[in-house]
Amino acid sequence: MARPQMLKLPEVLTEIGMSRxxxxxxxxxxxxxRLRKLPNGQLRVSRVDLDVWWETCERNAA
Structure with missing residues (x-):
């Protein structure tokens, strides 16, 4: 089974068109x-979490 894709925060910000x-x-x-903090302090967002967040935003806007 493939591991879920984890996006770096700058990648997420670019995709959603938002400043930090x-x-x-x-x-x-x-x-x-949802943000996940790695042991080295870097932040990641799972692709699944980002997609669910997008869907929630679309439902709330309707």
């Missing part, structure tokens, strides 16, 4: 996709 500051404001309000 705006992303962290959304995260503080509990409205951002």
């Amino acid at each position: 500051a705006a992303f962290y404001r959304m995260r503080a309000r509990g409205q951002a996709p």
